[in-house]
Every structure is written in structure tokens, then in C-alpha cells.
Amino acid sequence: NLEIGPRPGNHYLTDGLGLLALGTVLREVHDSQAWLGEGRRIVWGEALRQVTPDGVDYEHAIGYHGYVLHCLLFAASLEQRNGVEPPAAALERIERMLEFTLAYTRPDGTFPAIGDADDGSLVDLGRRDPRSHRATLAAGATLFGRSDLKAAGAAFGAANLWWLGPAALGASDVIPERAEPVGSRDFTDGGFFVMRGRGRHLVVSGPGGGPASHLHHDLLSFECWADGTAYVLDPGTYAYSGSREWRNRFRSTASHNTVMIDDLEQTRLLEDPNIFPAERDRSARFTLHRWQVGKDLDCFDGEHTGYTRLPEPVIHRRQIWFDKRQGIWAVRDFLLGEGTHSVRGFLHLAPLSVTLESSAPWVVRLASAESGLVIVWSPEPALSVTVGEGWLSPRYGVVQAAPVVTYHTRGRLPVVITFALAPFAAGGTVDTDALRRWAQGLA
Numbered sequence: 035n036l037e038i039g040p041r042p043g044n045h046y047l048t049d050g051l052g053l054l055a056l057g058t059v060l061r062e063v064h065d066s067q068a069w070l071g072e073g074r075r076i077v078w079g080e081a082l083r084q085v086t087p088d089g090v091d092y093e094h095a096i097g098y099h100g101y102v103l104h105c106l107l108f109a110a111s112l113e114q115r116n117g118v119e120p121p122a123a124a125l126e127r128i129e130r131m132l133e134f135t136l137a138y139t140r141p142d143g144t145f146p147a148i149g150d151a152d153d154g155s156l157v158d159l160g161r162r163d164p165r166s167h168r169a170t171l172a173a174g175a176t177l178f179g180r181s182d183l184k185a186a187g188a189a190f191g192a193a194n195l196w197w198l199g200p201a202a203l204g205a206s207d208v209i210p211e212r213a214e215p216v217g218s219r220d221f222t223d224g225g226f227f228v229m230r231g232r233g234r235h236l237v238v239s240g241p242g243g244g245p246a247s248h249l250h251h252d253l254l255s256f257e258c259w260a261d262g263t264a265y266v267l268d269p270g271t272y273a274y275s276g277s278r279e280w281r282n283r284f285r286s287t288a289s290h291n292t293v294m295i296d297d298l299e300q301t302r303l304l305e306d307p308n309i310f311p312a313e314r315d316r317s318a319r320f321t322l323h324r325w326q327v328g329k330d331l332d333c334f335d336g337e338h339t340g341y342t343r344l345p346e347p348v349i350h351r352r353q354i355w356f357d358k359r360q361g362i363w364a365v366r367d368f369l370l371g372e373g374t375h376s377v378r379g380f381l382h383l384a385p386l387s388v389t390l391e392s393s394a395p396w397v398v399r400l401a402s403a404e405s406g407l408v409i410v411w412s413p414e415p416a417l418s419v420t421v422g423e424g425w426l427s428p429r430y431g432v433v434q435a436a437p438v439v440t441y442h443t444r445g446r447l448p449v450v451i452t453f454a455l456a457p458f459a460a461g462g463t464v465d466t467d468a469l470r471r472w473a474q475g476l477a
Contacts, residue, residue, distance in 0.1 A: 050076025090224020094242025097151025
């Protein structure tokens with residue numbers, strides 16, 4: 035049965051790929067032409083429907099983006115190897131998907147766990163890192179002849195050889211491997227914003243435009259990576275079935291690096307009895323005020339209206355700056371609206387040593403043997419910062435304890451909270467006063 039609904043997702047695309055593959059390789063079977071025609075209609079039609087013009091899978095889940103990209107690369111390769119050229123518009127969309135993958139892939143090959151992920155793969159011959167899409171970049175490099183994708187990808191590998199064939203391996207070998215710096219880039223249609231610099235990587239989550247089945251309450255959340263360590267993390271998915279409580283816990287606002295108002299969810303997604311709801315809460319609208327990429331300074335400025343449903347409406351607006359020269363970030367949260375409200379923000383951290391160093395101003399230090407991160411808040415009279423225990427799912431079906439920082443205040447709106455994040459090397463120091471002054475001076 036074809037898994038189609040009002041807003042079909044990756045299952046329907048996979049159904050179409052199965053029909054396309056069977057119709058291609060079993061041509062002597064009576065119904066093969068019908069399978070092939072239906073498979074091509076589904077695959078290439080969904081490629082244009084499910085992928086935004088800037089190359090993002092519309093389910094707004096990076097894990098599933100990689101899966102859908104793999105499916106489309108497989109379909110394109112299969113057709114080309116059998117003398118059929120895929121539609122030019124679909125190929126262009128696939129190339130845009132590869133560019134998004136290149137942007138979100140960190141220098142160590144991993145990707146942020148934004149949205150759902152079940153760690154599945156179209157072709158899995160073992161020894162695959164479920165949190166890396168480098169092999170997919172290597173396949174894309176071969177199909178499109180792009181040296182930047184080859185440089186960012188892994189070695190061609192046995193899995194790619196299995197489905198692309200020996201000729202593709204030969205084509206890969208002749209592509210020059212030129213590692214060009216990957217810069218900051220917005221994917222506004224798909225709802226992601228990537229800040230990149232030397233040894234630095236940060237991704238901001240905006241809105242998803244597709245079905246809500248794999249969405250999390252992660253509007254304006256971010257992941258922060260520096261010098262080989264993802265310090266501020268999206269906790270992941272954990273599991274879909276078995277426990278509705280745990281499923282919703284990992285989808286909840288409190289499990290993301292964003293802000294809660296009055297301890298309420300950003301949207302009403304979790305109120306849906308279906309653990310894979312089709313429809314989004316359309317009251318949570320997103321507005322991008324500014325996306326600016328400069329030689330030394332990048333800036334993101336966006337807001338969402340998820341809390342305007344409250345009797346006294348609230349808008350959460352967040353600005354993030356990235357100083358490429360210093361390799362540091364600043365975050366400023368504006369809570370705009372009416373009345374008195376509780377404002378609670380979260381930062382989910384890597385399972386490293388965490389110390390609350392100071393309360394005037396608040397300073398948190400996260401450290402390993404090789405490096406660390408300092409987070410410093412601008413002084414606010416009613417602001418408190420605590421370090422507690424949260425949860426992290428490093429891969430599907432696995433959960434472990436991890437530290438979470440909570441910053442909280444209660445007051446009459448507007449409320450403004452500013453903090454800065456500065457990585458440091460082992461034995462290094464961070465001038466927290468200078469860091470705080472820099473963050474406060476940004477506009």
C-alpha cells in the first residue's frame with residue numbers, strides 16, 4: 035500500500051523508489067512498465083514537493099533530510115545507469131540538497147540532531163556512523179562532479195561502490211579534491227541558518243514547512259560546535275514508540291536550546307494524540323528580521339509568535355551574533371508583549387564537566403581535558419542560572435544523562451536576556467568581563 039496522505043513524507047517517497055527500482059530491473063515482468071511509470075511520477079514529483087527550493091527536506095529534520103537525499107541520489111544514479119535522464123528540475127533540487135548537507139556538516143563530519151531521526155539508511159552495509167552524512171556527500175560529488183563535495187565527504191567506500199558501481203568509483207578518482215572554506219549561509223525556505231568560521235559551527239532552527247510528524251518544539255533553538263566538540267546540543271529523538279512520555283519529552287520546548295514562557299510549550303504540537311501529527315500549529319509563525327553575513331561578523335535576528343495564544347500575548351525574538359575573528363557568539367533574547375511572565379531558557383550541554391563559577395555576573399564553564407566553553411550572562415537583577423541534569427540521545431534507542439543549564443527570570447515585559455559563548459583551548463583563559471561587554475555592545 036502506498037503511504038500517501040494530505041502531506042506525504044519520506045515513507046511515500048520510499049514507496050515510489052521501490053516501484054521505480056523494480057520497474058527498472060525487472061523489465062521482463064508483465065507489470066514492470068506500470069511500476070516504473072508510477073515510481074517515476076512519485077519520486078520526481080515528491081522531489082519537487084518535499085524539498086524546498088533552497089534544498090531542505092520539508093519535514094525539518096536533518097536526519098531525514100539525509101535519508102531523502104540518499105533516496106533521490108539512488109534514483110538518479112539508477113536511471114542514469116539505465117540510459118534514462120532524470121528531470122532537470124529534480125537534479126537541480128538534489129544539488130541544492132547537497133549544498134545544504136555541505137553547510138550543516140561540521141568539520142568532523144557529524145551533523146546537528148535537529149528534528150527527529152531514527153538513524154535508518156537506504157543502504158546499510160555496516161560500520162556506518164548514523165550521525166554523519168559524509169558518505170552521501172561523496173556520492174553526490176561523483177554524480178555532480180563537484181570537488182567541494184568530495185573534499186567534505188568521506189572516502190568513496192564499499193556502500194557507495196555497491197549502489198553506484200565501479201564506473202562511479204573511477205569517476206570519483208578523477209575529481210580533484212579541493213577543500214574550499216564553507217561559509218555561513220541561510221536556508222530561509224527550509225528554516226535553517228548556518229554560521230561557520232575557522233573551527234566554528236552553529237546552526238539555528240527556524241520553522242518547518244511540511245508535515246508536523248517529525249517536528250520538535252525547537253523554534254529559535256541552536257547547536258554550537260567548536261574545535262571538535264559539540265558543546266551546546268539538541269538532545270535528539272531517543273525513540274518513537276514504547277513510551278509516549280519519553281517521545282514527548284524529547285520533542286518538548288524544555289529539551290531544546292530555546293525559551294519557555296510560563297512553563298508552556300511553544301506550540302500545541304504535543305496535545306495531538308498522534309505521535310506523528312500531520313498538521314503544524316499555525317499560530318506559531320516565524321519572521322526573519324535580519325540575516326547578515328560579513329567578513330568578520332554574522333548576525334541572525336528572528337522571532338516566533340507561538341506564545342501569542344496566551345491571554346497576555348508574548349513574542350520571543352532572538353538575535354545571535356558570530357564574531358569570526360574571535361570565534362565567539364552572543365545571544366540576546368527579547369520577550370515582548372504584555373503582563374508579567376516567567377521566562378525560562380535552556381542550554382543542553384555535552385556530557386562534560388560543568389561548573390557554575392560566578393553569580394555576579396553568572397558564569398558557567400564547560401570543560402574537557404583538551405578544551406572548553408565559557409558562557410557568561412549580562413547582569414540582570416532578577417536573573418538566576420542553575421546547572422541540572424537533563425537527557426541526551428546520542429543515537430536512536432539510547433539515552434544518557436547530560437548537564438543542562440537553565441536561566442530564569444520573572445517580570446513584567448519587555449524582558450531582555452543576553453549571554454555570550456566563548457570556546458577556549460586547554461590551559462587557556464577567557465576574559466569574562468570583556469566578553470560580557472562585547473555582547474552588551476552589539477546592536
